[in-house]
Amino acid sequence: MDASPxxxxxxxxxxxxxxxxxxxxxxxxxxxxxxxAPPLHEVWPVVSLxxxxxxxxxxxxxxxxxxxxxxxxxxxxxxxxTGKFSNGVLRALLYCHGLVIEDPxxxxxxxxxxxxxxxxSLGRLALAAAVASTVEIAPLLDQDIIDTYFTATARLTxxxxxxxxxxxxxxxxxxxxxxxELWDSFxxxxxxxxxxxxxxxxxxxxREGNRRPPLELVAQAVEDGDGxxxxxxxxxxxxLNGRAVLDDAVDNVAAAVATVEQLGGFxxxxxxxxxxxxxxxxxxxxxxxxxxxxxxxxxxxxGIGQLLVGDAVRIRRTSDAFALWRDQLxxxxxxxHRLRAEQxxxxxxxxxxxxxxxxxxxxxxxxxxxxRLLNAVNPWLFxxxxxxxxxxxxxxxALGSGAAALGGTLAALVQAAFNTRRVPxxxxxxxxxxxxxxx
Numbered sequence: 001m002d003a004s005p006x007x008x009x010x011x012x013x014x015x016x017x018x019x020x021x022x023x024x025x026x027x028x029x030x031x032x033x034x035x036x037a038p039p040l041h042e043v044w045p046v047v048s049l050x051x052x053x054x055x056x057x058x059x060x061x062x063x064x065x066x067x068x069x070x071x072x073x074x075x076x077x078x079x080x081x082t083g084k085f086s087n088g089v090l091r092a093l094l095y096c097h098g099l100v101i102e103d104p105x106x107x108x109x110x111x112x113x114x115x116x117x118x119x120x121s122l123g124r125l126a127l128a129a130a131v132a133s134t135v136e137i138a139p140l141l142d143q144d145i146i147d148t149y150f151t152a153t154a155r156l157t158x159x160x161x162x163x164x165x166x167x168x169x170x171x172x173x174x175x176x177x178x179x180x181e182l183w184d185s186f187x188x189x190x191x192x193x194x195x196x197x198x199x200x201x202x203x204x205x206x207r208e209g210n211r212r213p214p215l216e217l218v219a220q221a222v223e224d225g226d227g228x229x230x231x232x233x234x235x236x237x238x239x240l241n242g243r244a245v246l247d248d249a250v251d252n253v254a255a256a257v258a259t260v261e262q263l264g265g266f267x268x269x270x271x272x273x274x275x276x277x278x279x280x281x282x283x284x285x286x287x288x289x290x291x292x293x294x295x296x297x298x299x300x301x302x303g304i305g306q307l308l309v310g311d312a313v314r315i316r317r318t319s320d321a322f323a324l325w326r327d328q329l330x331x332x333x334x335x336x337h338r339l340r341a342e343q344x345x346x347x348x349x350x351x352x353x354x355x356x357x358x359x360x361x362x363x364x365x366x367x368x369x370x371x372r373l374l375n376a377v378n379p380w381l382f383x384x385x386x387x388x389x390x391x392x393x394x395x396x397x398a399l400g401s402g403a404a405a406l407g408g409t410l411a412a413l414v415q416a417a418f419n420t421r422r423v424p425x426x427x428x429x430x431x432x433x434x435x436x437x438x439x
Contacts, residue, residue, distance in 0.1 A: 162258050332357050336353050381436070
């Protein structure tokens with residue numbers, strides 16, 4: 001079945017009783033899911049709906065999301081059938097072994113059920129858009145390249161508790177973050193994602209302190225097709241300051257970590273920015289130093305052009321370059337963990353990873369030079385790191401016995417989030433960041 005306006009119209013035209021049944025069946029299906037842990041040396045990042053928002057207080061507005069992967073777009077009637085959601089999925093997916101995303105259809109179903117009767121028409125539109133978005137990525141779901149999950153609002157208590165605990169830790173530690181670092185984080189999460197030059201110029205005015213940028217830039221950004229983002233952006237600007245960016249980042253970290261733990265600790269963290277990754281090591285005396293010490297590899301790879309889902313499925317099936325990349329990445333991550341267990345330096349680990357993926361990296365850049373699907377002009381940095389000193393492959397042990405291996409990193413996340421005597425399973429996994437590669 002193709003995602004099309006007809007499909008959306010069909011859902012919109014369903015009798016209310018049928019829509020109610022659809023929402024109930026979608027949520028029931030998510031409750032029955034069982035999960036199998038992927039191999040520890042494969043990269044399977046989790047992306048939540050929270051990662052596609054910027055929160056100030058209790059108000060959450062749309063954002064670009066990590067690596068431009070915007071899950072909120074999947075439920076937006078404005079973007080239904082445009083490929084905005086599926087294209088973002090594909091950008092992140094091709095460099096990973098798989099992807100785990102919060103199910104937009106389940107989220108829309110819960111939203112529909114929670115909508116007052118007089119506003120059900122809006123919930124119906126979101127549900128129809130989510131149906132179309134799900135159909136767009138159906139081939140990837142069928143191939144088990146993408147897995148989905150859903151966390152009901154009633155089960156978000158661990159996220160709120162961890163967010164509050166981490167926020168308290170930031171305040172009590174008196175950590176000062178350079179304002180440029182905070183703006184870079186906000187830019188990665190909200191402003192990036194292939195926005196028009198007029199919008200980029202609008203952001204430069206805001207970043208330099210001009211809270212009343214030229215109105216013609218606003219009008220031009222809307223005309224260029226960035227209207228939805230501009231609307232959300234202008235809502236954020238009046239309350240935009242360094243502390244708001246920090247609070248949002250802390251809350252996002254809490255949501256990501258709590259989600260992975262609730263999923264059994266099987267998966268990896270996709271970070272919207274390097275600043276997000278630094279906050280993962282908040283329990284260490286010097287989070288930035290710990291992040292550098294735990295980094296496993298930093299490799300420049302081609303950017304992804306405007307793909308169709310069919311392109312991505314074909315690449316996964318037939319591209320020797322991407323198959324080689326995933327194979328060598330698995331081997332490199334395994335070697336990196338062994339080297340860290342032998343107390344080798346971060347520089348040695350990074351060099352080993354670069355050497356082990358060198359052939360694959362070269363093949364990808366060669367393919368980028370001869371295909372429209374990859375972008376050799378604006379490459380990314382593919383950055384991956386280990387969350388702790390625990391050797392990948394060893395199960396989480398007792399918290400006391402694991403303390404030495406943890407070495408102080410992630411202490412805040414372990415102690416604040418989960419009142420348990422066991423080391424959370426996600427500590428064996430990785431974090432992943434896609435950064436713009438600077439010349």
